[in-house]
Amino acid sequence: MGIETMNHSVLVTRQIPGESLQRLREVCEVEVWPEAIPPSRDELCRLVKGRHGLLTMLSDRIDGELMDVAGDQLCVVSNYAVGFNNIDVDAAKTRGVAVGNTPDVLTDATADLAVSLLFAASRHVLQAGNQVCEGEWKTWEPTGWLGVEPSGKTLGIVGMGRIGKATAKRLVGGWDMNLLYTSRSDQGDVEKELGGRRVELDTLLAESDFVSVHVALTDETRNLIDADAIGKMKSTSVLVNTARGEIVDQDALVDALNSRAIFAAGLDVTTPEPLSADHALVKSPHCVILPHIGSATHTSRNAMSEIAVDNLIAGLAGKPLRCSVI
Ligand SMILES: NC(=O)C1=CN([C@@H]2O[C@H](COP(=O)(O)OP(=O)(O)OC[C@H]3O[C@@H](n4cnc5c(N)ncnc54)[C@H](O)[C@@H]3O)[C@@H](O)[C@H]2O)C=CC1
Numbered sequence: 001m002g003i004e005t006m007n008h009s010v011l012v013t014r015q016i017p018g019e020s021l022q023r024l025r026e027v028c029e030v031e032v033w034p035e036a037i038p039p040s041r042d043e044l045c046r047l048v049k050g051r052h053g054l055l056t057m058l059s060d061r062i063d064g065e066l067m068d069v070a071g072d073q074l075c076v077v078s079n080y081a082v083g084f085n086n087i088d089v090d091a092a093k094t095r096g097v098a099v100g101n102t103p104d105v106l107t108d109a110t111a112d113l114a115v116s117l118l119f120a121a122s123r124h125v126l127q128a129g130n131q132v133c134e135g136e137w138k139t140w141e142p143t144g145w146l147g148v149e150p151s152g153k154t155l156g157i158v159g160m161g162r163i164g165k166a167t168a169k170r171l172v173g174g175w176d177m178n179l180l181y182t183s184r185s186d187q188g189d190v191e192k193e194l195g196g197r198r199v200e201l202d203t204l205l206a207e208s209d210f211v212s213v214h215v216a217l218t219d220e221t222r223n224l225i226d227a228d229a230i231g232k233m234k235s236t237s238v239l240v241n242t243a244r245g246e247i248v249d250q251d252a253l254v255d256a257l258n259s260r261a262i263f264a265a266g267l268d269v270t271t272p273e274p275l276s277a278d279h280a281l282v283k284s285p286h287c288v289i290l291p292h293i294g295s296a297t298h299t300s301r302n303a304m305s306e307i308a309v310d311n312l313i314a315g316l317a318g319k320p321l322r323c324s325v326i
């Protein structure tokens, strides 16, 4: 494999953890974008020219135009993420470009973070901690920082895929929650193992105390949780989103939090990313926002590097990818 790909050239759009880039360097010529901030569109267009493979991530928009700028020799785009909404998969298919992603190895880390956000939002963890840091902790208050508890309540999982399932397992098993979920297909194993009930989104929103969003971002799921959907939620409910920011209508969420139409929200993803510190959601005392760290553990990110590099090397050699999205 090494010999036939030695004169191939690949672009890696950010430094990635682990040793796997070394493996890539042994089989082809590699350029790594050296900065923490992603390349701009213009820079990306300049950098992709003549490349055979791209190792990209969610801040890089990889569409047909960019593939054409890269040229006919481009044979593989390997995304350093499980979500691939940043890639125009149809355009890749048309051009015979393989597309890979990094599923499974980040499921536990992301589900752990969804649970952390659920608790952080329910118990004002960040805001209460900030009070201590700011020297504003005056006394133990019988009526201060009152939150809501998940034990025995109803959990609604929107999108029962890998991460949805792992989140449900934690909360049903650990906090004895009742489970409702939406899914495009019946999930017999979930019903058997966790006692969940598949329902329509409206029912899930109306009956759940905690709603956690795990669908992939597609044209059908963009703004799935809009004003109408949020309007169906209980005033005591908590919304968690670790999927993609575009799935939740943020203006509607601001209104709902300001008017106390829902209790709180915990977000690992926003639109745009990064979200400005002046944004009403950042300012809201009822919203916890993290900078998209769902998969950010040493274990997950190293394993993602391994898969992304395996995908790239396989694609360069014209072989089936380890994890293909096409
Ligand atoms: N915050 C973070 O750091 C991370 C975020 N993610 C996000 O989580 C998402 C889910 O990841 P996985 O569970 O591994 O993916 P998955 O493919 O196992 O699950 C996605 C679920 O969305 C459903 N879905 C897709 N299109 C749909 C549609 N049009 N209508 C209704 N349901 C639809 C699928 O049927 C599937 O059940 C990723 O796509 C990504 O956007 C993933 C990893 C880390």
Ligand SMILES: O=C(O)C(=O)CO
Residues within 6 Å of the ligand: 058, 080, 081, 082, 083, 084, 106, 294, 295
């Ligand atoms: O994998 C993904 O889809 C992420 O959002 C980051 O790991």
